Amino acid sequence: MPQDNFVYDHILIRYGELSTKGKNRKDFIKKLFNNVKNALSGFPALDYEKTHDRMYIHLNGEDPFQVKTYLEKVFGISSFSFAIRCDSDIEAIKATTLALAEQDEQRTFKVAARRSWKQFPMISDEINRAVAGNILRNTAWKVNVKTPDVKIQIEVHEQDTYIMTDKYPGAGGYPVGVGGKAMVMLSGGIDSPIASYLTMKRGVAIECVHYASPPYTSSQAREKVLELARLLAPYQGHIMVHIVPFTDLQLAIYDHCDESYAITIMRRMMYRIAERLAKKQNALAIVNGESIGQVASQTLESMQTINDVTRMPIIRPLACMDKVEIIDLARKIGTYETSIQPWEDCCTIFTPKNPVTKPTIRRAEWMESHFDFEQLVDACVENCESVLIYPDKKEEETEDLF
Secondary structure (H helix, E strand, C coil): CCCCCCCCCEEEEECHHHHHCCCCHHHHHHHHHHHHHHHCCCCCCCEEEECCCEEEEECCCCCHHHHHHHHCCCCCCCEEEEEEEEECCHHHHHHHHHHHHHCCCCCEEEEEEEECCCCCCCCHHHHHHHHHHHHHHHCCCEECCCCCCEEEEEEECCCEEEEECCCEECCCCECCCCCCEEEEECCCCCHHHHHHHHHHHECCEEEEEEEECCCCCCHHHHHHHHHHHHHHHHHCCCEEEEEEECHHHHHHHHHHCCHHHHHHHHHHHHHHHHHHHHHHCCCCEEECCCCCCCCHHHCHHHHHHHHCCCCCCEECCCCCCCHHHHHHHHHHHCCHHHHCCCCCCCCCCCCCCCCCCCCCHHHHHHHHCCCCHHHHHHHHHHCCEEEEECCCCCCCEEEECC
């Protein structure tokens, strides 16, 4: 239901999935607490408080709906509600809920109380009846327990009671950072941004590597990738994108290898580079947007041949998803329209007519033996440009990685 007519002074956050983690619970809550504060750093008036199963944000006059737009992108939150705080006293609870009802036009309602403080002198049903009776006597509101316009939720704690009228879904998952860090191969297509999103949702922080082949790939293709990173950045605060100059290595592959194996060899080189960058940045895995059988380089035989060049774990969040599911998720998180912009990346500029679908490791190694690729891989890593992307900034901070 719309809450625009109500005046709130707090936001109550429910942890959800991370509450099931036993020994890691404190670490998870601490990480979520810090992530929430970082996400809401643009609201300096806010104060924060955490308990074992809830987090509370004191609004101090800030607009809860503006805070909501940032909060709903923080992983680790099951749900949250706008709330009004009052004393843990039945008369104070009755007065606050009545004032809430009087702020709006006639509605149907239901009261649902929860006592976290078991020493409160009334049980939950008694609280429900006392609050509902007070509203019925003093307003034109009506009770509807099955489909109410407003569900008045009351959480009674020892120090304070929180009164809410709605529940917003959180992003779910685990707080970003509790699961270490991974290096995502960000191409600029539809799939890799979704792989990034799903990786962060499992609590893994990400950095991204993008392979550029100027002049065959344009500056617009580069900006497209940085814009995708900018769209993903709110989920963890900022994202580092490593832009690899891939032209010389890519041309050497097409000069020395059979055309049918060009994509396979190119992907093997990409994994070599990604592994080196990951180790330098203390990332523990490589992530990509591959889906089994989607294209020639994503058959199981291709994956086996390509994976052979690295011992680092390869995470494929989209491996068993179909394209419709991926596109739906891209639309949901807002990356789809950027992903379909028609700027080519290095994987599409030299597409072979008949790429091999069942490559072998032995033949791939034989083709690679025809040229000194190690020197070219070293050059790619050494000349890599690293760009730090923030959600709300058009300018980037460029760093030399090595």
